[in-house]
Amino acid sequence: xxxxxxxxxxxxxxxxxxxxxxxxxxxxxxxxxxxxxxxxxxxxxxxxxxxxxxxxxxxxxxxxxxxxxxxxxxxxxxxxxxxxxxxxxxxxxxxxxxxxxxxxxxxxxxxxxxxxxxxxxxxxxxxxxxxxxxxxxxxxxxxxxxxxxxxxxxxxxxxxxxxxxxxxxxxxxxxxxxxxxxxxxxxxxxxxxxxxxxxxxxxxxxxxxxxxxxxxxxxxxxxxxxxxxxxxxxxxxxxxxxxxxxxxxxxxxxxxxxxxxxxxxxxxxxxxxxxxxxxxxxxxxxxxxxxxxxxxxxxxxxxxxxxxxxxxxxxxxxxxxxxxxxxxxxxxxxxxxxxxxxxxxxxxxxxxxxxxxxxxxxxxxxxxxxxxxxxxxxxxxxxxxxxxxxxxxxxxxxxxxxxxxxxxxxxxxxxxxxxxxxxxxxxxxxxxxxxxxxxxxxxxxxxxxxxxxxxxxxxxxxxxxxxxxxxxxxxxxxxxxxxxxxxxxxxxxxxxxxxxxx
Ligand code: FAD
Ligand code: DLZ
Ligand code: SF4
Numbered sequence: 301x302x303x304x305x306x307x308x309x310x311x312x313x314x315x316x317x318x319x320x321x322x323x324x325x326x327x328x329x330x331x332x333x334x335x336x337x338x339x340x341x342x343x344x345x346x347x348x349x350x351x352x353x354x355x356x357x358x359x360x361x362x363x364x365x366x367x368x369x370x371x372x373x374x375x376x377x378x379x380x381x382x383x384x385x386x387x388x389x390x391x392x393x394x395x396x397x398x399x400x401x402x403x404x405x406x407x408x409x410x411x412x413x414x415x416x417x418x419x420x421x422x423x424x425x426x427x428x429x430x431x432x433x434x435x436x437x438x439x440x441x442x443x444x445x446x447x448x449x450x451x452x453x454x455x456x457x458x459x460x461x462x463x464x465x466x467x468x469x470x471x472x473x474x475x476x477x478x479x480x481x482x483x484x485x486x487x488x489x490x491x492x493x494x495x496x497x498x499x500x501x502x503x504x505x506x507x508x509x510x511x512x513x514x515x516x517x518x519x520x521x522x523x524x525x526x527x528x529x530x531x532x533x534x535x536x537x538x539x540x541x542x543x544x545x546x547x548x549x550x551x552x553x554x555x556x557x558x559x560x561x562x563x564x565x566x567x568x569x570x571x572x573x574x575x576x577x578x579x580x581x582x583x584x585x586x587x588x589x590x591x592x593x594x595x596x597x598x599x600x601x602x603x604x605x606x607x608x609x610x611x612x613x614x615x616x617x618x619x620x621x622x623x624x625x626x627x628x629x630x631x632x633x634x635x636x637x638x639x640x641x642x643x644x645x646x647x648x649x650x651x652x653x654x655x656x657x658x659x660x661x662x663x664x665x666x667x668x669x670x671x672x673x674x675x676x677x678x679x680x681x682x683x684x685x686x687x688x689x690x691x692x693x694x695x696x697x698x699x700x701x702x703x704x705x706x707x708x709x710x711x712x713x714x715x716x717x718x719x720x721x722x723x724x725x726x727x728x729x730x731x732x733x734x735x736x737x738x739x740x741x742x743x744x745x746x747x748x749x750x751x752x753x754x755x756x757x758x759x760x761x762x763x764x765x766x767x768x769x770x771x772x773x774x775x776x777x778x779x780x781x782x783x784x785x786x787x788x789x790x791x792x793x794x795x796x797x798x799x800x801x802x
Contacts, residue, residue, distance in 0.1 A: 429606025559687030
């Protein structure tokens with residue numbers, strides 16, 4: 301049972317027999333250091349794993365649990381399975397398919413029979429996405445989502461969508477209000493188990509990017525549910541209205557901050573959607589809040605799982621736009637003069653969290669505009685967020701954010717100039733760059749790089765219906781102005797690559 305498989309109804313458990321089988325769980329450097337995970341993420345997983353092991357024992361399971369600092373620890377998942385196999389003499393391993401191709405392969409390569417059962421913790425039954433995708437030219441989330449609404453009955457009135465239309469996203473793109481009522485996620489004081497884990501992680505991962513303290517995450521299903529209930533009452537009502545907005549002084553806005561709990565198995569995706577559906581039906585929240593949230597889970601989350609599985613192991617290495625620039629040091633906390641990027645990275649370092657628009661339209665947007673190699677971008681996202689696992693992170697980064705899959709997930713690249721960030725946040729007021737300046741010494745880098753990106757990829761995007769108009773604007777721009785933009789963008793990138801503070 302892996303660190304993100306902490307669910308009582310996990311397929312490997314329902315296939316197993318407590319009178320015969322041993323549950324193997326292991327804290328290993330092979331996973332903890334597979335990428336430089338944020339210390340809060342490792343502390344969260346190890347705490348939740350230890351508590352889950354204790355619960356399983358109470359339920360009558362025999363659990364062989366390896367702590368990270370156990371001298372006998374082989375420090376890999378296959379190594380621990382083999383060590384436990386030698387101790388307990390089993391004939392086979394029963395597993396739930398991991399959410400990372402590297403581990404699926406490692407289990408397949410074991411010198412023991414390993415049965416990898418489908419992960420049934422998703423709302424779509426195994427195989428549904430493949431059936432839906434078969435024979436389709438384009439795999440657009442919106443159509444998959446509508447089928448998921450029909451399948452689950454969530455926000456449905458008979459055959460029709462509640463509120464009269466399927467998608468209320470147009471109501472969820474408002475600039476930030478001056479005040480957010482929601483006080484943010486519930487904080488949990490570390491208990492004895494968590495405190496032990498924190499001292500282990502503090503000593504073993506002291507050099508890693510990310511602040512371990514203060515540590516406030518929920519680490520068991522009861523706490524995760526208490527946090528979700530708190531958000532349902534206080535956060536959900538404003539979720540739609542503030543969904544895309546960003547404030548320098550509020551990293552969480554009305555977001556649910558449940559990705560880490562859903563992905564590790566502490567919350568159930570269908571149950572959280574049913575709770576939101578009930579709030580809407582009781583008249584306590586507007587349709588744009590309820591629909592906006594439910595779409596993220598039964599739409600985007602399920603669709604991303606399907607894409608990851610459908611596209612296979614080479615997906616993380618896609619690079620449709622042939623971007624090759626190394627990831628700048630400011631992604632790892634080096635100073636930057638860009639207030640928006642600085643705020644998103646700082647919050648990521650402090651909380652192992654940034655909300656969707658910060659990930660997509662600040663850090664992701666910058667990486668795409670600057671032509672950064674998508675593979676290190678993918679490794680960065682996989683490392684720094686507490687909710688990041690390959691199955692959900694790669695379709696979001698390689699597909700949605702970096703357009704590196706050539707347009708499977710996104711019908712156009714998610715790029716914008718500084719104007720979008722200015723409209724949706726209060727970052728620009730405190731920035732050394734001038735968001736209104738398109739060229740010149742003070743020009744916002746997003747403005748320069750936006751047109752440079754359009755120019756570099758004009759041939760590819762001229763035939764894209766959603767990009768053609770922008771390419772035409774570039775084509776029509778005066779020659780001298782184009783030359784200035786391209787020269788200034790190039791000079792910016794040279795300074796950035798040289799490690800200057802930009
Ligand atoms: P909320 O905004 O409150 O949304 C509720 C839930 O909806 C989330 O917890 C999540 O389970 C689901 N959801 C929302 N958007 C998406 C999406 N695009 N894909 C899948 N599920 C979604 N999400 C991850 O779970 N893990 C990742 O590693 C991850 N990497 C991302 C990288 C990039 C570049 C981008 C643009 C998005 C990424 N996302 C990822 C999606 C999304 O940003 C996070 O799910 C969300 O920010 C988590 O915070 P929350 O729980 O407060 O979400
Ligand atoms: C992310 C992670 C980390 C940091 N550590 C462990 C670990 O020590 N033991 C474990 O079983 N799982 C860990 N995980 C989660 C796995 O990396 C995850 O199961 C795969 O990436 C598939 O999603
Ligand atoms: Fe970001 Fe540009 Fe605004 Fe500065 S001016 S915060 S770099 S968008």
